[in-house]
Amino acid sequence: MTRPSVIVIGSGFGGLAAAVRQLAKGYQVTVLEKLASPGGRARSFQQDGFVFDAGPTVVTAPQLFEELWALAGASLGDSVQLKAVEPLYAVRFHDGDTFHFCSDEDQMEDQIRRLAPEDLEGYRDYINLSRDIFDVGFKRLSDVPFDSFGSMAKIAPKMIRLKSYHTVYGLIKKYIKNEKLRQVLSFHTLLVGGNPFTTTSIYCLISYLEQKWGVKFPMGGVGALVNGLVELIKQQGGEVRFNAEVSEIVVQDGRATGVRLKSGETLSADVVIANADPAWTYRHLIPEAARQHWTNRRIEKANYSMSCVVWYFGTKRQYPDVHQHTILLGPRYRELLDDIFHRKVLAEDFSLYLHRSTAGDPSLAPKGCDTFYVLAPVPNLAADVDWTRQAEPYRDAIEQYLGQTVLPDLSTEICTSHVITPLDFRDNLLSFQGAAFGMTPLFRQSAYFRPHNKSEDVENLFFVGAGTHPGAGIPGVLSSAKVVDRQLPIAPYFVQRNGNAALPTDDSHLSLEADLQRCKAILKKGSKSFAAAALLMPRRLRSPAAAVYAFCRVADDAVDLAEVPGDAVAALTDKLDRIYRGCPDDHPAERAFCDVVHRFGIPRPVPQALIDGFHWDATNRQYQTLADLEAYCVRVASTVGVMITLLMGRKEPEVLARACDLGLAMQLTNICRDVGEDAAMGRLYLPRSWLTEAGIDAEQFLRAPRFDDTLAGVVQRLLETADDYYQRADVGISHLPRDCRLGIYSARLIYAAIGSQIKQNKYDSVSKRAYTSKGQKAGLILRAQNARFWRPRPNDAPPAPAARFLVDAAAD
Numbered sequence: 001m002t003r004p005s006v007i008v009i010g011s012g013f014g015g016l017a018a019a020v021r022q023l024a025k026g027y028q029v030t031v032l033e034k035l036a037s038p039g040g041r042a043r044s045f046q047q048d049g050f051v052f053d054a055g056p057t058v059v060t061a062p063q064l065f066e067e068l069w070a071l072a073g074a075s076l077g078d079s080v081q082l083k084a085v086e087p088l089y090a091v092r093f094h095d096g097d098t099f100h101f102c103s104d105e106d107q108m109e110d111q112i113r114r115l116a117p118e119d120l121e122g123y124r125d126y127i128n129l130s131r132d133i134f135d136v137g138f139k140r141l142s143d144v145p146f147d148s149f150g151s152m153a154k155i156a157p158k159m160i161r162l163k164s165y166h167t168v169y170g171l172i173k174k175y176i177k178n179e180k181l182r183q184v185l186s187f188h189t190l191l192v193g194g195n196p197f198t199t200t201s202i203y204c205l206i207s208y209l210e211q212k213w214g215v216k217f218p219m220g221g222v223g224a225l226v227n228g229l230v231e232l233i234k235q236q237g238g239e240v241r242f243n244a245e246v247s248e249i250v251v252q253d254g255r256a257t258g259v260r261l262k263s264g265e266t267l268s269a270d271v272v273i274a275n276a277d278p279a280w281t282y283r284h285l286i287p288e289a290a291r292q293h294w295t296n297r298r299i300e301k302a303n304y305s306m307s308c309v310v311w312y313f314g315t316k317r318q319y320p321d322v323h324q325h326t327i328l329l330g331p332r333y334r335e336l337l338d339d340i341f342h343r344k345v346l347a348e349d350f351s352l353y354l355h356r357s358t359a360g361d362p363s364l365a366p367k368g369c370d371t372f373y374v375l376a377p378v379p380n381l382a383a384d385v386d387w388t389r390q391a392e393p394y395r396d397a398i399e400q401y402l403g404q405t406v407l408p409d410l411s412t413e414i415c416t417s418h419v420i421t422p423l424d425f426r427d428n429l430l431s432f433q434g435a436a437f438g439m440t441p442l443f444r445q446s447a448y449f450r451p452h453n454k455s456e457d458v459e460n461l462f463f464v465g466a467g468t469h470p471g472a473g474i475p476g477v478l479s480s481a482k483v484v485d486r487q488l489p490i491a492p493y494f495v496q497r498n499g500n501a502a503l504p505t506d507d508s509h510l511s512l513e514a515d516l517q518r519c520k521a522i523l524k525k526g527s528k529s530f531a532a533a534a535l536l537m538p539r540r541l542r543s544p545a546a547a548v549y550a551f552c553r554v555a556d557d558a559v560d561l562a563e564v565p566g567d568a569v570a571a572l573t574d575k576l577d578r579i580y581r582g583c584p585d586d587h588p589a590e591r592a593f594c595d596v597v598h599r600f601g602i603p604r605p606v607p608q609a610l611i612d613g614f615h616w617d618a619t620n621r622q623y624q625t626l627a628d629l630e631a632y633c634v635r636v637a638s639t640v641g642v643m644i645t646l647l648m649g650r651k652e653p654e655v656l657a658r659a660c661d662l663g664l665a666m667q668l669t670n671i672c673r674d675v676g677e678d679a680a681m682g683r684l685y686l687p688r689s690w691l692t693e694a695g696i697d698a699e700q701f702l703r704a705p706r707f708d709d710t711l712a713g714v715v716q717r718l719l720e721t722a723d724d725y726y727q728r729a730d731v732g733i734s735h736l737p738r739d740c741r742l743g744i745y746s747a748r749l750i751y752a753a754i755g756s757q758i759k760q761n762k763y764d765s766v767s768k769r770a771y772t773s774k775g776q777k778a779g780l781i782l783r784a785q786n787a788r789f790w791r792p793r794p795n796d797a798p799p800a801p802a803a804r805f806l807v808d809a810a811a812d
Contacts, residue, residue: 003028004494007259007269009246012040013056013474014464015275016229017068017481022273023236024071025598026491026582030267031233032259034245034430038230040275041429041436041466042474044223048416050314050371051364053222057355057373058191058325060213061475065225068478070604071580072232079228082216083360090323091184092406094331099184103214116178126175126185129163130208135652137205138475143482143601144649145469147452164202164443168194169334171201183333190377191353192472193305193437195341197334200443209475217324217360249274249281249461251290256461270494271460273484278451278467279304279432279439286458293456303442304435305472306340307380307422311395312373314416315407319370322406324359328352341440344383346390350376352398354406369415372407374398380422381434387421395419438467446471453483462487486599490582492591512595516543518588519550536743536781541647544600547592548643551607554589556614565618572611580604600647605809610639617683624688626721629671630664630802632685637670638663638803642810648740653811654795658732660803662744665725666751672715672722672758676766679705690714705766712763719755719763726752728797734790741787749780 006022008015011033019029037043041055062082069076076082087100087107099115102108112123163171169186176182186196188206218224230240248260249272258268274281279302282294330336330349339347353375358365365371376398379385403410422434431438439445450469455461464480466472488494493512523531523546534546555572562568575585579597584590596602613635623629641659650656671678671685678685679702688698694710701711726748733745750772757770772780799807 004270004491005030005268006271006273007032007267008273008275009249009259009281010034010040010275010465011038011226011230011240012275012465012477013042013226013229014466014477014480015040015273016226016233017064017478018273018275018462018464018484019233019238019240020068020071020229020236021481021485021598022271022488023233023238024580024582025485025488025594027271027494029233029236029238030269031238031240032244032246032261032267033240033242035428036242038240038242039223039226042222042226044221044226047312047418048314049366050312050369050416051221051223051357052312052371052373052418053355053357054310054312054420055222056474057217057222057357059216059218059222059225059474060210061478062213062216064475064478067601067603068229069232072236073577073581074232074235076228079231080224081219083219085215085217085324085360087323088210088215089325089327091187091327091329093180093183093329097180099180101184101210103211105211108211112181115184116176116181119176119178119181122175122177123181123185126172126204127208127211129171129175130204130206131212133164133202134205134208134212137202138209143470143479143486145453145483145487147448147454147456147487164200166201168196168199168201168203170197171204172196179333183329187327187329187351189441190306192441192476193435193466194441195306195337197337198341199441200446202446203441206473215325217357219361219363221357221361221364246285249285249458251286251458254290255459256455271462271488273462273464275463275465276467277429277431277435277438277465278463280430281463282451282457283432284430291457294451299432303440303445304380304382304433305437305440306377307425307431307434308420308436309376309378309391309394309398309422310373310420311376311398312418313414314365315370315372315410315413316368316415317370317413318358318368319356319407322354322356322359322370324356326354326356326406328354328401328405340377340379344379346378346383346385346394348397350378350398350401352376352401354402374402378422380436381426385422387423391419391421437472438465441471453480454487482601485601490584490591490595490598492584493595512592515588515592516546519546519592522550522553522589533743533747536746537644538737538739538743541740544596544647545644547589547596548640548647550589551593552610552640554587555607555611559611559614559618562618565615568618569611569615572614573608576604576607576611596647602643602646603809606639606642606646606806609635609806609809613639620683622688623685626687626690627802629668629685629687630800633664633667633671634660634800634802634806637667638806642806644744645736646810648737650736651811652735653799653807654797655732655735656807656810657797657799657803658729658735658795660799660806661725661732662729662748664800664803665722665729666747668718668722668725669751669755669758672719672763673754673765673770675711675715676705676707677769679766686714686718690717707764707766711766715758715763715765719758722755723752725800731793731795731797733787734793735795738788741790742781742784745787746781746784749784750777753780 005028008019008031011031019031023029043054045052066076087102089101091099100111112120168189172182172185189196189199189203245262246259247262249256250258256272260266279299283299330351339345355373358370425431425436426434453463453468462484465477468480470476470479534542537545559565559568579594584594638660641663645659691698694714753772754770761768
């Protein structure tokens, strides 16, 4: 097969993540980097024996990196070691008072009691709201495309309920009285380029995000993560080229067809992904004639973030009392931010972020030395500041201030120094107006109103990085690559067209639509329950649900019908490897499932557990205890529920746990219904220890299955267990999207009705078979309509022990 090609412009975290993801989907990928080393704003450099991270130093949400390594069939821990940082930040106020921002809840509250005891209850209320904003703004929306106004309108009610019409500072002010604590809780916005007095309060989610996952530091510096991703790309067969600056994105008939380098070389591609500032890209790399949305006027009228002066320096001595991340707040807070963002003047005072990387990894400096960088937010290049003259006086003022506060005798201890200014952000990092974080994250420049991940102007052009949705910060730029992942099909489905002629490809006849029709035919023929379940899903999820169900059906048949089940399981595992590498075998269900796992981010351990369950079936595994049986049910049923829940966009552990409960309940019901049929095939799923307690010899029962009151007691006991799981599952259904509840609750009611029929049959499932008629099913589906109107119920029960591994694998 001729592999479609992707060119990624820029090797920041967004571009590297996009490259890993598209390689995993079967594309041929080339990353082009303007500089001599990878990373973009996240690059690292060495000077006089010191190693400096040039940009981001706060690593949160490490699971986003773990996903990338897993897609490449590797483990993050084998490449990069992450070390927890505690406290997350040391905040120093201008009067010398300090506050330690901690991930530990008790330690954080101790700090609040010391600084502002009157705000403790208000803080608790605020952090609970921050968690709610996080659950929607990050967990559910950070990797969802906002390429239509309808997608924005759909979430508007949730955002209004979460008070996103407030600014970050405005929302905090409603809960916190102490001005110092307000500053402690709001400064994080500056780390993603926003003014807390104007940035939408959606960004209050950072408070909970950092407490939930903490802050990590990679041994070797953040550059170790960059270099690790570059190696992943090379191991997957991708290419990374340095000193390769793009001068133009080639556009033909409204479609990106490649790039032209400053060297004059032209590179063709089916897809271009820009990990570059969208404003710069549109303004300088795409002819204005090819742009209807992002015209020069619109670009120039947009509101851009502040810039930064960053001073990198090494000292001949160590400062062990300085924390790894220190925020030094100046004498003015709001007034300084007004100078930076609105008045656009360079103030004489400043607030600073000081990073002592050697606190986390002493190897980043010569022995006995420390490596630092200090960042000062300053106006972008829309301000009238001559940085060719102002850079050194400004750096010197920072040096004097640090020497008088946290780094005594600094002037005599410096042994290496390097400064970058807004000019470097413009000229080296190609940021429009030298803005360090792209467009300011105002409400009117967020989500749908931000430059889209899929270009509105040029077909097959996509954006990742800080300037597009969801925004700046490492979690944001990594999530932007996930958004693009949802928008690009797997390589076998990608057919680039030029006029009426398709580009050469052995598989030009393939299409997702055709394969989905084949999946539905597979279900209609071999699994009516799965076919009905897909039809009851909302229209937007019917096709991906059909792909999941069809793969489950095909995988089950492959093991059941195999002469040597172990060989079939090994073959399925190999197929799963190819699916997660974006190179599925020539089968419609496998191609369609491949597309789904990449678009919806289904972790590999979930379908692997399903295959393991099929193997247990084929090898006639025995289940001595209820726990043994539940482990089986989780694999053959809860896995399917988890995958469907992920299609719905719900990744919270508590919601996934209830999906597992429903799978357990339904499979236990199946087992109770099929006791006689299973025994006729030599299979026994009832817990053997329960049979022994009831005086039933399992092997004798298999030889001559018969029903009696003792067996009825065992079946009744198992059905009661299923009923408990149904009750737990109902809570989870109340947390699903409203348009998804009908299908799931209908299935729950229909299966529970089978259990009721077994009960009416006096638990005889040997000589009788319980079923529900078409009329009963129709009535239950009508009854299930009520679930649309349920309010989410409290959901704090832990996962069933047998399902914990599955929840951990699938949850954020």
